[in-house]
Amino acid sequence: MAQQKKGGSIGIFDSGFGGLHVLRSITESLPQYNYIYxxxxxxxxxxxxxxxxxYTFTKQAVDFLFKNDCELVILACYTASSTALxxxxxxxxxxxxxxxxxxxxxxxxxxxxxxxTKNKKIGVLATEGTVSSGAFTRELIKIDPAVIVFEKACPLxxxxxxxxxxxxxxxxxxxxxxxxxxxxxxxxTLILGCTHYGILKNQIRDxxxxxxxxxxxxxxLPLKLHQYLENHPEIEKKxxxxxxxxxxxxxxxxxxxxxxxxxxxxxxxxxxxxxN
Numbered sequence: 001m002a003q004q005k006k007g008g009s010i011g012i013f014d015s016g017f018g019g020l021h022v023l024r025s026i027t028e029s030l031p032q033y034n035y036i037y038x039x040x041x042x043x044x045x046x047x048x049x050x051x052x053x054x055y056t057f058t059k060q061a062v063d064f065l066f067k068n069d070c071e072l073v074i075l076a077c078y079t080a081s082s083t084a085l086x087x088x089x090x091x092x093x094x095x096x097x098x099x100x101x102x103x104x105x106x107x108x109x110x111x112x113x114x115x116x117t118k119n120k121k122i123g124v125l126a127t128e129g130t131v132s133s134g135a136f137t138r139e140l141i142k143i144d145p146a147v148i149v150f151e152k153a154c155p156l157x158x159x160x161x162x163x164x165x166x167x168x169x170x171x172x173x174x175x176x177x178x179x180x181x182x183x184x185x186x187x188x189t190l191i192l193g194c195t196h197y198g199i200l201k202n203q204i205r206d207x208x209x210x211x212x213x214x215x216x217x218x219x220x221l222p223l224k225l226h227q228y229l230e231n232h233p234e235i236e237k238k239x240x241x242x243x244x245x246x247x248x249x250x251x252x253x254x255x256x257x258x259x260x261x262x263x264x265x266x267x268x269x270x271x272x273x274x275x276n
Contacts, residue, residue, distance in 0.1 A: 047127025
């Protein structure tokens with residue numbers, strides 16, 4: 001009697017800890033599926049790297065997750081989503097993974113921001129790589145040509161979050177400096193264009209006040225993923241439904257386990273991943 005193949009997983013990839021905030025929201029909304037999380041902490045941050053480097057790293061991560069029985073991969077990294085996703089989808093998948101798909105966090109967040117804004121002024125906090133790609137402005141205007149986009153690169157935030165210093169006074173002071181020019185422009189909607197920034201949402205809210213809508217991937221993605229799986233039953237039926245989550249890091253696993261447990265909201269066990 002042939003052994004039945006176990007169901008596949010949904011892969012979540014980020015350069016570090018930030019995507020755990022996204023995975024936490026997804027597992028709360030869709031707890032039945034199996035998930036594999038991969039954080040490339042050995043090579044973060046991605047925001048200061050070249051587009052070629054980001055593409056190479058993202059391709060390696062996609063290979064790792066598909067080799068570990070993922071049927072679908074979500075790039076929970078805005079830098080990878082804005083600079084590597086299109087090439088992965090249009091060139092790499094057709095060559096190597098015809099029956100798989102890779103999604104990003106950029107479009108779901110943008111769609112929610114366009115719905116949210118009333119005065120058509122949208123601010124974006126993102127990494128240097130994401131801002132230089134122009135992806136947010138390009139995609140926002142594609143959906144609504146009337147919007148005015150104000151982007152701000154925030155190179156200091158990811159290192160602070162990765163160091164576990166997201167609640168300190170220094171972080172609050174830096175956030176105020178980054179947010180001031182956007183608030184002066186009168187934005188009524190603010191996109192947190194890096195998954196790490198979702199961890200700073202409460203501090204950001206303290207500065208913006210309640211009149212600014214904050215859009216971030218942990219709020220946008222669960223519903224979009226649910227809709228995607230409903231629209232793609234050929235992928236959904238391949239997914240395992242044991243509610244299991246496995247965690248990998250390319251960096252120091254003990255450190256990832258300690259900080260990652262805080263961001264994920266429960267204790268996690270982390271295995272070492274090697275990407276090539």
